[in-house]
Amino acid sequence: xxxxxxxxxxxxxxxxxxxxxxxxxxxxxxxxxVCWYQQLPGxxxxxxxxxNNKRPSGVPYxxxxxxxxxxxxxxxxxxxxxDEADYYCATWDASLSAGVFGGGTQLTVL
Amino acid sequence: EMQLVQSGAEVKKPGESxxxxxxxxGYDFGSYWIGWVRQMPGKxxxxxxxxxxxYSETKYSPSFQGxxxxxxxxxxxxxxxxxxxxxxxxxxxxxxxxxxxGYSSEPYFFDSWGRGTLVTVSS
Numbered sequence: 001x002x003x004x005x006x007x008x009x010x011x012x013x014x015x016x017x018x019x020x021x022x023x024x025x026x027x028x029x030x031x032x033x034v035c036w037y038q039q040l041p042g043x044x045x046x047x048x049x050x051x052n053n054k055r056p057s058g059v060p061y062x063x064x065x066x067x068x069x070x071x072x073x074x075x076x077x078x079x080x081x082x083d084e085a086d087y088y089c090a091t092w093d094a095s096l097s098a099g100v101f102g103g104g105t106q107l108t109v110l
Numbered sequence: 111e112m113q114l115v116q117s118g119a120e121v122k123k124p125g126e127s128x129x130x131x132x133x134x135x136g137y138d139f140g141s142y143w144i145g146w147v148r149q150m151p152g153k154x155x156x157x158x159x160x161x162x163x164x165y166s167e168t169k170y171s172p173s174f175q176g177x178x179x180x181x182x183x184x185x186x187x188x189x190x191x192x193x194x195x196x197x198x199x200x201x202x203x204x205x206x207x208x209x210x211x212g213y214s215s216e217p218y219f220f221d222s223w224g225r226g227t228l229v230t231v232s233s
Contacts, residue, residue: 002154032214032216032218033212033213033214033218033219035212035218035219037155037220039155044205044223044224044225044226045147045155045205045207045220045223046223047219047220047221047222050210050212050219050221051212051213051214054212056221086154088154088155090155090157090218090219091218092214092216092218096171096172097169098157098159098169098170098171098172099145099157099160099171099209099216099217099218100157100171101147101154101155101156101157102154103154104154104155
């Protein structure tokens, strides 16, 4: 059971927009910044979003992040088939004094 | 260019020990936290812990505290993850990654990752 809760799967058609939620508590998301990773099949994870909404260099504008209270959201717009991957949220948990990941969300682009 | 190059796949028997390496280049190894993430077959990512090489300070997830040992050799810019008394349930891909804090007070995100080391534990 992951500390952060994500939907197991989401799907949308190419060109559409999809949102992936990440729910936590005041011990983690509520009092820390959130990041998001993309893991393509058979590959290592890649950082997509840091500090709630900042895109590292090279990450397309189609990927955006936000945070409100104890939840965070990753939005991917103008979906492409190449976006099919697993997406993970992560943050620091003060109670655990450790980082934590969400359980991951599998994105299918229909 | 920053690189994290992990050691190759391993096949071990239950009860054996293993030390995985992660050789880095392209940045000041000693001045950044470096961490380890486990991914069991078909499962999600698990945050194991991080180490600050210059001080050998470690922060372990409670789930892995006492089960693994992280170390680093600044002379060769290499981090290590030691797994002892291996069990079949230790079968997984283990990733090393550089940890940063951004706006946070804690090094909570990983900006650059190794390709992973597959560890298979089987009798």
